[in-house]
Amino acid sequence: MPDSYRLYYWPQIQGRGEFVRLALEAGGADYIDVARRSGKRGGGSAAIMKVLEGGDPHAPFAPPFLELDGELISQTANILAFLGPRLGLVPADERSRRRVQQLQLLVADFVAEAHDTHHPLATSLRYEEQKPAARKNAKAFTTLRMTKYLGYFERVLARNPDGAQWLVGDSLSYVDLSLFQVVAGLRFAFPSAMKKLEPAYPHVVALAARVAALPRIARYLKSKRRIAFNQSGIFRHYAELDR
Amino acid sequence: MPDSYRLYYWPQIQGRGEFVRLALEAGGADYIDVARRSGKRGGGSAAIMKVLEGGDPHAPFAPPFLELDGELISQTANILAFLGPRLGLVPADERSRRRVQQLQLLVADFVAEAHDTHHPLATSLRYEEQKPAARKNAKAFTTLRMTKYLGYFERVLARNPDGAQWLVGDSLSYVDLSLFQVVAGLRFAFPSAMKKLEPAYPHVVALAARVAALPRIARYLKSKRRIAFNQSGIFRHYAELDR
Structure with a gap:
C-alpha cells in the first residue's frame, strides 16, 4: 500500500x-x-x-x-x-498536460494579484497600514484585471474544440478545480463587482457550478475539512475595496 | 530536420x-x-x-x-x-526535474515582486503616478524580500549534496540561468542595495559568475541578441527606490 x-x-x-x-x-x-x-x-x-x-x-x-x-x-x-x-486529473497526452499547467500558472498570477489588492505595499505591513494604496490597487483589479483574466478563461472555454464543459479536453482537470476556487474567492472578496461581472462570463460561471456539484467536491465543501473564507486568507472582503 | x-x-x-x-x-x-x-x-x-x-x-x-x-x-x-x-538543461530523474521547476517558480515569484516595486498600485498607471507607493514597496523589497529570497537560494546551493556549483545536482539546469538573470537584474535596478547585500550570498554571486562565463552565454551576452536593461523592463533603475 x-x-x-x-x-x-x-x-x-x-x-x-x-x-x-x-x-x-x-x-x-x-x-x-x-x-x-x-x-x-x-x-x-x-x-x-x-x-x-x-x-x-x-x-x-x-x-x-x-x-x-x-x-x-x-x-x-x-x-x-x-x-x-x-489522481486522473489531467488528459493523457503531453500537449494537453502542458496546456493544463500553463492555465494553472495563469491562475497563480490571478491569485497573486487578488492578494495584492489588500497588500499592495508590503506583506510585512498590516492592511490597516496600506488602506489608501489598497483602494487604488483594488480599483484597477476589479475594473481592468478581473475582466482581463475572466475574459481569457471564458474564451478558452468557449473555444475548447471538445466543448465548453472543461478548460482542456473533454474531462475534468486540476485547473478546472482551481478556477472554481478563484470564482469562489472572488465572490467572497468582491461580491458587488462579481455580481456585475458574472453575466458576461457564462461559461466560467457554469464551470464553477459544475465543479461544485461533483460528488466528491460537494461532500468536501460541506465537510469540516473545508475551512471558511476569512480575513486572514488570500481572498478577503473589505467593503471599501469592492466597487 | x-x-x-x-x-x-x-x-x-x-x-x-x-x-x-x-x-x-x-x-x-x-x-x-x-x-x-x-x-x-x-x-x-x-x-x-x-x-x-x-x-x-x-x-x-x-x-x-x-x-x-x-x-x-x-x-x-x-x-x-x-x-x-x-536542451539538456535538467537532470534525467523526475525528482530532480520537479526540484528545478519548483525553484523556477520561486524565481518567478521573486521577479514579480521586483516588478511590483515600481508598479505597486497598477500596471495600468505610469511609474510617475505611483511614486510614493513605489518607494514604500521598494523599501520592503530591498530590506526584507531580497534577503529572504537570496538567503534561500544561498542555502539551496550551500546544502546541495552534489556541491555548491549548481542549484540542483551536479550540472547546469535552466534555473541556474534564471538565477543569473535575477542577479543581473537586481544589480541594474538596485546597485546600492546589491553592493551591500552581495557579500552575504557568496554562493549565489559565484553561480551568477559561473553562468556568465559559460562559453555560449558569454558569447550571447556580448552579442546584439542581448537587449540592454532599460526603464521599460521588469528590472528598472530608479535611484529613489534603491536604498
Whole structure:
C-alpha cells in the first residue's frame, strides 16, 4: 500500500493550500492535512516550521508543500503537475498536460494579484497600514484585471474544440478545480463587482457550478475539512475595496 | 530536420522572455526571436498581437510564448519545463526535474515582486503616478524580500549534496540561468542595495559568475541578441527606490 500524501499548509486559511486540497479531494486521495492536526499529534504551524527550518537540503521556501516517500514537493502549480497524472486529473497526452499547467500558472498570477489588492505595499505591513494604496490597487483589479483574466478563461472555454464543459479536453482537470476556487474567492472578496461581472462570463460561471456539484467536491465543501473564507486568507472582503 | 523554435516576446525589453532566451542560447538551440525581426519580415509587436488576437483556441494570455510544430506554449516556467529535457538543461530523474521547476517558480515569484516595486498600485498607471507607493514597496523589497529570497537560494546551493556549483545536482539546469538573470537584474535596478547585500550570498554571486562565463552565454551576452536593461523592463533603475 502506498504512503498517504502529507499536505503542509497554514491551518487557519484556505490560501494556496486549497488548490492542492481540491485536487486531493476530487481525486479521492488518501491524505493527511498535517498542520490541521493538533499540536499533540504533531500538527499545527509548528509542523510546517519544523520542515522549513529543519536543515533538510531540499526544504521548501514556503507552504504549501507535499511530502511523499521522503520527497518534499513545493509550489502550488508544481504540486498539481505532480498529482495530476496520479489522481486522473489531467488528459493523457503531453500537449494537453502542458496546456493544463500553463492555465494553472495563469491562475497563480490571478491569485497573486487578488492578494495584492489588500497588500499592495508590503506583506510585512498590516492592511490597516496600506488602506489608501489598497483602494487604488483594488480599483484597477476589479475594473481592468478581473475582466482581463475572466475574459481569457471564458474564451478558452468557449473555444475548447471538445466543448465548453472543461478548460482542456473533454474531462475534468486540476485547473478546472482551481478556477472554481478563484470564482469562489472572488465572490467572497468582491461580491458587488462579481455580481456585475458574472453575466458576461457564462461559461466560467457554469464551470464553477459544475465543479461544485461533483460528488466528491460537494461532500468536501460541506465537510469540516473545508475551512471558511476569512480575513486572514488570500481572498478577503473589505467593503471599501469592492466597487 | 526539426523545426526551429519560434519565440514571441516584446522586442524592446528583456522581460520574462529573457529567461527563455538564456535557455535557448545555453542549449545551442536553433531559434527565431520572431518579434525582433522587422515588420516587413513578419516581426515586431504586431506578430505577437496576431497570435494573441487571431482566434486560435489555444492562444496564450500573454508573451512570452514559444511555437513549435503548431503548438503554442506559454508561461515562462512552463516553457522552460518543456525545453529543459530537449536542451539538456535538467537532470534525467523526475525528482530532480520537479526540484528545478519548483525553484523556477520561486524565481518567478521573486521577479514579480521586483516588478511590483515600481508598479505597486497598477500596471495600468505610469511609474510617475505611483511614486510614493513605489518607494514604500521598494523599501520592503530591498530590506526584507531580497534577503529572504537570496538567503534561500544561498542555502539551496550551500546544502546541495552534489556541491555548491549548481542549484540542483551536479550540472547546469535552466534555473541556474534564471538565477543569473535575477542577479543581473537586481544589480541594474538596485546597485546600492546589491553592493551591500552581495557579500552575504557568496554562493549565489559565484553561480551568477559561473553562468556568465559559460562559453555560449558569454558569447550571447556580448552579442546584439542581448537587449540592454532599460526603464521599460521588469528590472528598472530608479535611484529613489534603491536604498
